[in-house]
Amino acid sequence: MVPMLTKRLILILLLGLASMPARASLQVFACEPEWADLVKTLVPDARIKVATTAWQDPHYIEARPSLIAAMSRADLAVCTGASLEAGWLPALINKASNQRIREGKPGLFFAAEQVPLYQPHDHVDRSMGDVHSEGDPHIHLDPERVPLVMEALADRLSQIAPELENDLRRRHLQWRVQWNLQKARWQKAAEELQGTGLVVQHADFGYLLRWLGVDAVLDLEPKPGLPPSASHLSKLLAEPELEKASAIMIALYQDDRPATWLSERTNLPVLTLPGTVTDEHQTLSEVISHLVARLVAQNKTADHNG
Amino acid sequence: MVLSKYRLSALALAIAPLVSVQANEFNPDISVVLDGFYKGNNTALSEREEGFGLGHTELSLSAPVDDLFEARLTAVLEEHEGETELELEEAFLQTTSMPLNLGVRGGRFLSQIGYLNSRHLHEDDFVERPAAYRALLGIHYFDTGLRLNALLPVPFFWQIGAEAFDGGNFSEGEEDIGVYTLNTRIGGDISAAQSWQAGLSYLKNRQLHADEEHEEEGEHEDEHGHDEDHGHGPEFTGENLYIADLVWKWSPRGNARDQQVVLSAEYLFADDINEFAGSGDNHEGWYASAVYQFAPQWSAGVRYGEIDVSEPHEDHFDKRSLQETDVMLAWSHSHFSTLRLQYTHQDGNGFDAADNTVMLQYLMTFGAHGSHAY
Known part of the structure; x- marks a missing residue:
């Protein structure tokens, strides 16, 4: 009698455990907020945990x-x-x-694997700083690459949750139309910004700047991933390239002291901008629009002053 | 149109491996840690002798074996009294595809008891482990055995685990399974800026009574005493060892790049230290540490710890105690290089070697980019 009961209890428990993963809604872990935005666009009722915010350096998160x-x-x-x-x-x-x-399983999606990356290296050693042999991973603000990532993400989500496929394909289409509309606007801005220069810190905005034709003339980091040092900053002061820069652009998560230091000595304004989506700019295209608008505004002031 | 774009990226993907120099299936991740130091004076319960010396020189290889297993090999080279010794610290397989968030590890590995024990020594914020670890765990306890871990399906982090070990690295004995451990951890975030983790561990030593001759080894240079000096088994053991640990971390808006504060503390208690042990005859140790990374490349820290141990002599016990304070300043130019200056102050009762010392240490890591546990 008792063993029967125990057996039944164990069975119920096991069944309970087995049925738990049966999802009420899709659970998604997003390493960075930009990917959470794309997932939310395709599957609005997905439960998403975002590991980082725009105020955090995504290289330095703890497990x-x-x-x-x-x-x-x-x-x-x-x-x-x-x-x-x-x-x-x-x-x-x-x-x-x-x-x-796990690496290689459909449940792990890497955005950087869906697009060709800028500057892959045949040879990388640590004396070069934190250089990734695969290439520059900061692809999420690139008007051309994001749609490729989105497309691969839609495929992956359909593979994982086939029951959602129809809905997410439709949402993907809507998203792409919107993105292309926005892209046309950014393109216009790019015509204005073409050939202007900025001092940057790390490659966070690199893909977007190249797309806009804005030249990242100098980097506050002595080597990729190394924090700006006093000696490097003094070296920057003497750089003739500095002439071509109209502002210093850093991301929200970065310490603004190095940029401020340089700004005080060069009169270049510091633009502290979100490197990804925030509560204020909730989608990737809003962030890009915001960045583009700030750069255009900055350019107008610079022209006016110059 | 949609398809052609996809093909384009697939093409790029196919080309990428040709230009990539990353570790792959034919090429495991290899990492090397070099640890060297200068120490002013000898101190109690320390394996680092005064003068110039090398600490834990570590060579580690790891790779996924197939879609079910991954494996790691860590060899440690250490120098003792002019001899270089090779020690196998890790040689284990780990399952990667078990259902229900289960994980099995088998082979030689670091036990997961306590907060520090499962970490590699080079991840520590101070030159040496706290006195409590040196006395009660032999710096760090690793052995050959089997581990089963599970994450419970609750909305927060709750892990439980059990390990069974040969026990030969803890104390000598004939038991096939000389040591087993139980461990549980919970943790979470308090806000975007703060996170915490707490753990409870229990270690059962089933071969304690074969262990009594250990106490003599300090004086006699016999073949086992040689081992005793560098962490093959703690000097002070009991049949039961309990550990409680707590860690709290803060960084502005959770951005650990520029600033971070880490507070951690552990309490270790061992009882039933031999057949004559009464209720007050046990070993006890704790430490509390505060480390403040105040700039991307700089951190400073202070740690205080105590041990109170009972040394058996025939049927009675001598109480011994040690208090230790460490203050350190570390500079990490990159993620892979650290220079550390540390001052250690010891007060001992029954530890004649207790002294004060200054230490300068370097840690150089090259090879694979290791990712650290919390």
């Missing part, structure tokens, strides 16, 4: 308990890849021991 818990439950993890998250994502994946989310 902390809340992220492990979220990763362990996720159906899909969407990350940048190309070693951007090399300092924390492997630890997170290991700790979460989620059989769906």
